[in-house]
Amino acid sequence: MARRVRGLSDRAIAWLFVGPSIVLLLAVNIFPLIWTINLSFTNFKANRLRDVEYIGLRNYERILTDTDTWNSMQATAHFLFWTIFFQVLIGFALAYLINKKFKGNDLWTTIIVLPMMLSPAVVGNFWTFLYQPQIGLFNYVVEFFTGIDSSSFSMIGDVNLAPWSIVIVDTWMWTPFVMLICLAGLRSIPDSIYEAAECDRASKWRQFWTLTVPMVLPFLMLAVLFRGIENFKMFDLVVQLTGGGPGSLTTLTSIDLKREAFEKWRTGYASAYAVILFVTVFGLASIYVKALNKVKER
Amino acid sequence: MKASKFLMATALTAVAGLGANSASAQSMTLCWAAWDPANALVELSKDFEAQSGIDMEFEFVPWPNFADRMLNELNSNGTLCDLLIGDSQWIGGAAENGNYVKLNDFFTAEGISMDDFIPATVTGYAEWPKGTPNYWALPAYADVVGWTYRRDWFERPELQAEFKEKYGYDLGVPASLEQLKDIATFFQGREIDGKTVYGAAIYTERGSEGITMGVTNALYNYGFEYGNPENPYKELDGYVNSEGAVAGLEYYKALYDAGAAPGSSNWYMGENIDAYKSGQVALQMNFAFIWPGVNADPNVGGDRTGYFANPPGPAGQFAQLGGQGISVVANTDNMDGALAYIKWFAQADVQAKWTEMGGASAMRSVVEAPGFSDAQPYNQAFLDSMAIVKDFWAEPSYASLLLPMQSRVHNYVIAGQGTAKEALDGLVKDWVEVFEDEGLR
Structure with a gap:
């Protein structure tokens, strides 16, 4: 009786439930992926009426030998590494502080997470004002603490400072996210473990390194994964802030890809570019997830 | 019972559909950048609305996103715009990809002559290929x-x-x-x-x-x-x-x-x-x-x-050179209305009013009129500048x-x-x- 519903087998019912999801997945994920791979071997331009020709691996060859592509890869790597580094460092430190019980704890938590609730485009826009040499608060603060004339340097116009200007803004905006994940990790550690450590006369320092860090590590790694994926495709904030400049110093791969696809309309070329980025992210994420699982198993 | 409900629903759908068609025939959308001259054009276009009975709607996009938004619209064969005041550099692509309507026959039929406009604006805003008498736009806003x-x-x-x-x-x-x-x-x-x-x-x-x-x-x-x-x-x-x-x-x-x-x-x-x-x-x-x-x-x-x-x-x-020409988007479902707007806009008195209201006419009768150079403190600089223009590539x-x-x-x-x-x-x-x-x- 339980095995059949109006003549349908369990397998049929199972297909009935998962079928729509599978169809949707095929339609919005798998088909576009296959189509993109197909287009990556062509000279197709979406804004042109001319015939499409298959040109083999030519697009891949051009992308991988193009110095501009490698420059944007380098800019992305710099952005990824330093944003994750600072966000993990500061996020964990903030979580550690917030986890202590003190008056106004909830209020401070709310204040700290405010930046991540803003739109990246808005954040990019108003940081252009904060970075303004004549009127910007950021330059003023730097002058206040260091004595360097605020109008003598431009965070988004200087070759050496511009890559750091986007790191600073992204760190300001997304550190709270890492903090929240770390906080969840810290709060999941039972007090009894610390009490046992106290009984064993373990120092606070030892408790931190042998209990807190290992137990929060899976959460921290999850935060790194999320931020890594997000920042690999970072676009809006940087476009608003620097437009990819000065020169191409902050032209991240997503900005480069967008320009190829929707400004130059080199659809075939951009498809190949997207496939390369997809393989890179997918490969790195797979390795990372395996490492994450190993940490969890410990 | 079921059949009568079905028939009623069909009839209602048909009536609603007719209504929608009828409404779209009486309205038209003009797309441009969001800036002061666009506001002036809204005001100016009220005269056209009064004369033609066609409601004008406007889609203005801020400059930094203007090209992205409008070129996506054209390239995806969108139907948002009936008329587009597009950048001068788009003319090659829009002409070759069939996004704009070629206006030569229309100009001839309506007696609109490109000789009436500043030559540099005709080349810059209307011609493709450059230097040939193939017109895809009417010079709309002279800028430099x-x-x-x-x-x-x-x-x-x-x-x-x-x-x-x-x-x-x-x-x-x-x-x-x-x-x-x-x-x-x-x-x-x-x-x-x-x-x-x-x-x-x-x-x-x-x-x-x-x-x-x-x-x-x-x-x-x-x-x-x-x-x-x-x-x-x-x-x-x-x-x-x-x-x-x-x-x-x-x-x-x-x-x-x-x-x-x-x-x-x-x-x-x-x-x-x-x-x-x-x-x-x-x-x-x-x-x-x-x-x-x-x-x-x-x-x-x-x-x-x-x-x-x-x-x-x-x-x-x-x-x-800056500035733009006004083109009829090939995908328009209101071709007659769009062409009527171009015809109306090409009139000398409308062009004169356009300049008065904050536009910048490229029509010679306006900019070469006695007193124009002294009418505003910047008019002479404008004329001097329009005489020395060069433009970026306008290729597809x-x-x-x-x-x-x-x-x-x-x-x-x-x-x-x-x-x-x-x-x-x-x-x-x-x-x-x-x-x-x-x-x-």
């Missing part, structure tokens, strides 16, 4: 890069004396680009009325087209050419990266380094207006469309500001040509990487690749 300056500062006797002593000539409207750089340098970091001011606000924007629209005003005047005029696609080397072009690019960097406001590494129209109106800079490079707003500004308007055309360089005097692949120029020029001028020669050699390489892709080489 020019300069505004703080006349009140220039006229201060102490500044005049100091300038003369330092440079050996009078402080005034610069007679050359070199003089313009002297003036910008002179004002850079100067204290005026207790406030630190700077030399010039120039175009440096990286993301869209800003620095290209700025640097070309130096490049042209030092001898830059887009290629051999006889064979532009095949002979770029020696024209794009000629000695003059290199000197022009070096000039623009020198102007930026010596006279641009600090932090102006990503400035375009809006930022330049803000810097000028807030009294930060003595000189402002910008398209002429901002001049009426500057003239009316309570802080810098009236006698406090003067206007001049881009000064000459060693190879001549040219200025970057213009974006592929623009992006490397943005990157190469910004890299050299703002980031200070490499030399001007290396930047322009790189640009030749990029453009050759684009033309090879296009099968033009």
Whole structure:
């Protein structure tokens, strides 16, 4: 009786439930992926009426030998590494502080997470004002603490400072996210473990390194994964802030890809570019997830 | 019962459908950038609505997103716009991809003559291929890069004396680009009325087209050419990266380094207006469309500001063309209405009213009318500028040509990487690749 519903087998019912999801997945994920791979071997331009020709691996060859592509890869790597580094460092430190019980704890938590609730485009826009040499608060603060004339340097116009200007803004905006994940990790550690450590006369320092860090590590790694994926495709904030400049110093791969696809309309070329980025992210994420699982198993 | 419900539903759907069709026939959407002239056009178009009975709707997109939004619309065969006032550089692509309606037959039938418009605007806004009588738009808004300056500062006797002593000539409207750089340098970091001011606000924007629209005003005047005029696609080397072009690019960097406001590494129209109106800079490079707003500004308007055309360089005097033509989008479902609008807009009295309301007519009867040059303090500078215009590529692949120029020029001028020669050699390489892709080489 339980095995059949109006003549349908369990397998049929199972297909009935998962079928729509599978169809949707095929339609919005798998088909576009296959189509993109197909287009990556062509000279197709979406804004042109001319015939499409298959040109083999030519697009891949051009992308991988193009110095501009490698420059944007380098800019992305710099952005990824330093944003994750600072966000993990500061996020964990903030979580550690917030986890202590003190008056106004909830209020401070709310204040700290405010930046991540803003739109990246808005954040990019108003940081252009904060970075303004004549009127910007950021330059003023730097002058206040260091004595360097605020109008003598431009965070988004200087070759050496511009890559750091986007790191600073992204760190300001997304550190709270890492903090929240770390906080969840810290709060999941039972007090009894610390009490046992106290009984064993373990120092606070030892408790931190042998209990807190290992137990929060899976959460921290999850935060790194999320931020890594997000920042690999970072676009809006940087476009608003620097437009990819000065020169191409902050032209991240997503900005480069967008320009190829929707400004130059080199659809075939951009498809190949997207496939390369997809393989890179997918490969790195797979390795990372395996490492994450190993940490969890410990 | 079921059958009667079905019939009723069908009838209602049909009626609703008819209603929708009928409504769309009575309304039309005009797409343009979101800026002051667009507001003037809304007002002007009320006359058309009254005469034709067609409701005009408008889709205005801010400049930084204008090209992205509208080119996506055209390329996806969208039906948002019946009429589009598109940038001059889009004309090649829109014509070849069938996005715009060719207007020759319509112009002939309606007696609209391109001879009635400023020749440079016809070439720039309407023709494709360039220099041939194939028209895809009606010149709608004449615009060009020019300069505004703080006349009140220039006229201060102490500044005049100091300038003369330092440079050996009078402080005034610069007679050359070199003089313009002297003036910008002179004002850079100067204290005026207790406030630190700077030399010039120039175009440096990286993301869209800003620095290209700025640097070309130096490049042209030092001898830059887009290629051999006889064979532009095949002979770029020696024209794009000629000695003059290199000197022009070096000039623009020198102007930026010596006279641009600090932090102006990503400035375009809006930022330049803000810097000028807030009294930060003595000189402002910008398209002429901002001049009426500057003239009316309570802080810098009236006698406090003067206007001049881009000064000459060693190879001549040219200025970057701006402005747009109005085109009928091929996908329109209201072709008759769209053509009626063009016909109405091409009338001399409408064009005169357009200029009065804050537009910038390209019609000769308007700009050559007696008294026009004196009607506004900036009109003479506008006429001088329109007489010396040059435009960027308008090829279907213009974006592929623009992006490397943005990157190469910004890299050299703002980031200070490499030399001007290396930047322009790189640009030749990029453009050759684009033309090879296009099968033009």
